[in-house]
Amino acid sequence: MRTVGVLGSTGSIGSQTLQVVRDNRERLKVKLLAASKISQKLLQQIKEFQPEYVYVAEGGEIDGVKLLSGEEGLEELAELDIDLFVNGIAGISGIKPTYLLMKNRKKQATANKEAIVCLGEVCKDRYGEIIPIDSEHSAVFQALRTGSKKEVKKVILTASGGPFWNADSLEKITPEEALNHPKWKMGKKVSIDSATLMNKGLEIIEAHYLFDLPYEKIDAVIHPQSVIHGIVEFIDGSMVAQMSNPDMRIPISYALSFPERWKLETEPLDLIGLGKLEFFKPDEKKFPLLQIARECGIKGGAYPTVLTVADELAVNSFLKGKIKFTEIPYIVEKILQKADFKKPESYQDVIEIIEGTKRLFQETYKTVGGKIA
Ligand code: MN
Numbered sequence: 001m002r003t004v005g006v007l008g009s010t011g012s013i014g015s016q017t018l019q020v021v022r023d024n025r026e027r028l029k030v031k032l033l034a035a036s037k038i039s040q041k042l043l044q045q046i047k048e049f050q051p052e053y054v055y056v057a058e059g060g061e062i063d064g065v066k067l068l069s070g071e072e073g074l075e076e077l078a079e080l081d082i083d084l085f086v087n088g089i090a091g092i093s094g095i096k097p098t099y100l101l102m103k104n105r106k107k108q109a110t111a112n113k114e115a116i117v118c119l120g121e122v123c124k125d126r127y128g129e130i131i132p133i134d135s136e137h138s139a140v141f142q143a144l145r146t147g148s149k150k151e152v153k154k155v156i157l158t159a160s161g162g163p164f165w166n167a168d169s170l171e172k173i174t175p176e177e178a179l180n181h182p183k184w185k186m187g188k189k190v191s192i193d194s195a196t197l198m199n200k201g202l203e204i205i206e207a208h209y210l211f212d213l214p215y216e217k218i219d220a221v222i223h224p225q226s227v228i229h230g231i232v233e234f235i236d237g238s239m240v241a242q243m244s245n246p247d248m249r250i251p252i253s254y255a256l257s258f259p260e261r262w263k264l265e266t267e268p269l270d271l272i273g274l275g276k277l278e279f280f281k282p283d284e285k286k287f288p289l290l291q292i293a294r295e296c297g298i299k300g301g302a303y304p305t306v307l308t309v310a311d312e313l314a315v316n317s318f319l320k321g322k323i324k325f326t327e328i329p330y331i332v333e334k335i336l337q338k339a340d341f342k343k344p345e346s347y348q349d350v351i352e353i354i355e356g357t358k359r360l361f362q363e364t365y366k367t368v369g370g371k372i373a
Contacts, residue, residue: 031051095118128212159197
């Protein structure tokens, strides 16, 4: 029996992780559920999965479990004796738990790309122990098992292109339209990042750190069918790709079962029905964040963190209707121009860069008054 702790259990990744657990009761036991607050959904999950520990950031009271909360509770959580922590936290609030789990050398499967990107400069020596859940990285992780690192010529991450890759103008896009992803059902932050292609930019940096590959060996292509998730090109010209329907339960199940594979009830991929696979070059003029992200990755130092935080704050402002869709890259670029942080050498340095970027965002936002020309 493998014990699991699910961080961000009420979110999109967390809920789908619990679906996979439900189908593997004889193999998996949930020992911990963690969420930001007590909700009906969390209480339902506790009732069904009977974890020994529950963590809620805000605290509160729940009968029948050992309840952890706040900063201290987070430290305790990261020390629990659990075989695999599944990190489904969205965005930068996942940085601290990701860091603590790595520090304590806990086995972690993670979908929290923001944490991987922000902690890359200071924790990359621990990344070999992480199992990726992000679908493209799970695909590459699987394909890499067919060869050795020195045989890798390149990895290619695919992007559906989001809802607008074919659109004429991005000027009047509403949060509702941007949240309506054509292929994947995901949380809000990652859906907006997919629409701006920032998601692919973050994933390029994520791949750089996770697989310890230089940026010139990491590419991204638009693949609207979203059936191939990632490709490894080897030095003999062979390309090994992982294909499946776009269903996050597949990479989650692989992370939970690794190094085995377990049966999962999924819709079979209908190749004949699909008919064709298409690939396009991303339009970097229309979606500047892809190129900006790659540049931040190459520059390294504080830049990946500044980029991640600036984007998250800009996305939140867009979701609240405060800025336009096209102002997301604009505001991120402005912040990157102003940023002047030294290269982080510790977790504490990363936290200072995050706080500094939040201040820069406030300043930048004020200068433009929510109305960026
Ligand atoms: Mn992804």
